[in-house]
Amino acid sequence: MVIQKEKDAFLALLKEQSVLKNITFMMQWDTHANIPPKGLDDRLESVGYISEKLHQLNTSDKMKYYIDLFKEDPDDELLRQIALECEALYDKNRKIPQQLHKEFVMLKAKSEAVWQEARKQSDFQLFQPYLEKMVAYNQQFTDYWGYDAHRYDALLNQYEPGMTVELLDGVFPKLRTAIIDLLGRINGSDKEINESKLTKYFPEANQKELSLALLSKIGFDGQAGRLDTSVHPYTFAFHKNDVRITTRYNPNDFRESVSSALHEGGHALYEQNFADKLRNTPLAEVSSMGMHESQALYWESFIHGSKEFWEANLDVFKTHAPKEFHDLTASDLYQSSHVVKPSLIRVEADEVTYPLHIMIRYELEKALLDGEVKMSDLPGIWNEKMKDYLGVAPPSDREGILQDIHWSSGDFGYFPLYTIGMMYAAQLHHTMDKELHVKQRVRNNELEQIKGWLTDHVYQYGKSKKPLDILMNATNEPLNPDYLITYLTGKYSDLYEV
């Protein structure tokens, strides 16, 4: 039996870890939301200082001592889970030699700068040597971390514990076929969705009031969070009682700020509803980035993106909208948010075509990491796949392979999470719907029941359950792409009358 004194000392160490994490998130948020331009250099130093302290703590002998003491504790399951989480962090941080990590971080800054220039000049060749290096570093990292079936699994597992190439290769092709089929039908439809009624001047202050009112409806706790403005909308959770989201305002298209606010609001609901017992432990985090994304997409697409939502909130909309918008109906608001049009740029894609952008990146990342593709062939392959999947071909590298920052930062294995999240959302929705009749709840403004269901099945657990276990426990089924296919096909066949 472990004595109380040891437990207290471990908990104190975890609290220190939490404080350092809180401070890091606060600085990052402030850097996005508030920093004056000249303040940036000093800020980076402050962030670096705290990150190093956190790294030292996570890889300290003291930490190792408590990990070993508690990771097999039969009396306290929570403490055991915490110790295992700390061990995963410890191993991950210790397995990569300091020198290698340092080299990588330094190269990363250079690589991002070169990518920016290459994108500007629309010249992949300029960026190619850095992409080669970034791939090589990731190959080394995965060698250090180790993996079973596929090297790429180790990269996926950084963000999505338990996810594998095997699993994705089993679900993505089916999803792709279904989406390409749906897209063909939409392209053939005569239905034109008219957006012109919505793209009128809507003052920023009103957009903000509208976003705040809708956030309050979905259950975002304004006493434990804020809504601010940033170029790229983002969620920064210092801890469950201080969750800050941002959105951005387009004065001539209010839909952007509202959908971003509700997307980030979905992230925030997850962060605000961890069980209190996880406070000040490393389990007070989301289960995975895919599960995090699933909640953002759920509230954005399944709830805010439903006709019932606008039926229930038409009065809220009109309270904050200028007079010019007062003749809009719930149907106008619903339909105009669901225009499908294959595009070259991922971040501008609609929810139907988005997974196709992801699959292209997933396929190329796997091939790159396994060394199965010649670097110089990449732009051609990219363009080929764009034509095959989406029917549009990038006229230049800028609008093709050079559009995303991820690879220049050495981030491989992240892209798939967007689509994994969407599949999680659809599968959780299916089960919840059987129990709650979601449309009816939305129509009756009983969204707290939906938040309650998600808290019971997902949010409360934080990182104490792996994402695929959460899915299995909640839905009694492993990952199944059919629910997303059903959602997309049903919604858009109806919208486009195909």
Added chain:
Amino acid sequence: MVIQKEKDAFLALLKEQSVLKNITFMMQWDTHANIPPKGLDDRLESVGYISEKLHQLNTSDKMKYYIDLFKEDPDDELLRQIALECEALYDKNRKIPQQLHKEFVMLKAKSEAVWQEARKQSDFQLFQPYLEKMVAYNQQFTDYWGYDAHRYDALLNQYEPGMTVELLDGVFPKLRTAIIDLLGRINGSDKEINESKLTKYFPEANQKELSLALLSKIGFDGQAGRLDTSVHPYTFAFHKNDVRITTRYNPNDFRESVSSALHEGGHALYEQNFADKLRNTPLAEVSSMGMHESQALYWESFIHGSKEFWEANLDVFKTHAPKEFHDLTASDLYQSSHVVKPSLIRVEADEVTYPLHIMIRYELEKALLDGEVKMSDLPGIWNEKMKDYLGVAPPSDREGILQDIHWSSGDFGYFPLYTIGMMYAAQLHHTMDKELHVKQRVRNNELEQIKGWLTDHVYQYGKSKKPLDILMNATNEPLNPDYLITYLTGKYSDLYEV
């Protein structure tokens, strides 16, 4: 000769000290400007954590080693000054036993809460035992710190190095007599300043734009700072490149937000204009709180509070003011900001009567620390002095001795700085005026010359010069209350035609 390696190590330690200070200021700013209510508890823990790290660093053996190594370095004056500043911090922190400091901090929280309740109930007796304890702690602190002529000097010197009771007792009575005389004449004047043209609805967004425009005019660098909102206006300087000020908005009286913005703007000009060589050292701070206040008051009262300022900026005012304000003249704007009326509450006082509020507190603080007054007599003495100096008597303790938080927090020696700052401002102004002809500069919108003069004589030095040395070097004279007397008498005799 000290080797370069030792210098580098000391500079690295100072940088760590700066980073910890930056982080502390950022958290404090965020707590004032942004924090959602539920986030407060965790924030206090984070602040406590970083404060402890900073305290450890400031009192470490490593710090002591470098202090001793550099404090007599004949080759590097800057490094020598830095070492002496670090030594002052080291001594101050080490001289008070940890246990005593801890007891004090714990009692302080309780004392502030009791004061709040006592003020609510307007009952000094409730607060009296805590005031006794706070005085006793400060007596102990001053015993540990040591002092020459007066115990109170040690308290003054926390905020104003070099300031003494002897000096203040030499200037305050003369100032008091002159102000009471001026006040008598103002009270006897038939002149009524009409404020009703200004106390009309002025939307917050417009007030903010106006404040920002005027801040830009006085030379506040918006690329190295921000303007936000908080209940109590404040300046938080993380470092010279990130100086954040706040103001507050009264929708029916725009004067409040503008004068607060320019007051904090004055603080900010000081913080933004330290010499670059002081960066990441403990000298990158203001010389003293009195000198800091002098700059806030200078820009608020001497510049913004001049008729020439409104003459030069009437077009700026009209650009941001609603139509209802467009018939206002520079004279209206000037006059209506200078209503003199003795009041019970310090924070609501005008610039003529403000020093009288300060002197009452100064006299009582001295007597309290020297044990020369019976605690239970305090409210009576307070009321007596109010009647003598200001001609108004508080009807209750709430509007009398219980109005300020300072004593409940154990802060003695701070109040005098407000008036010391005003005397500094007037004396610096006198010298500057001879060189620059300030009114003409203001009228011609050449405020950068004023900022330049203050940078040359005050701002650039940061903490590398003591406040009274700055004053002597800039004006060739020790502290002299005549300049403030001349300023107040001249301005208000004219305004009130007396």
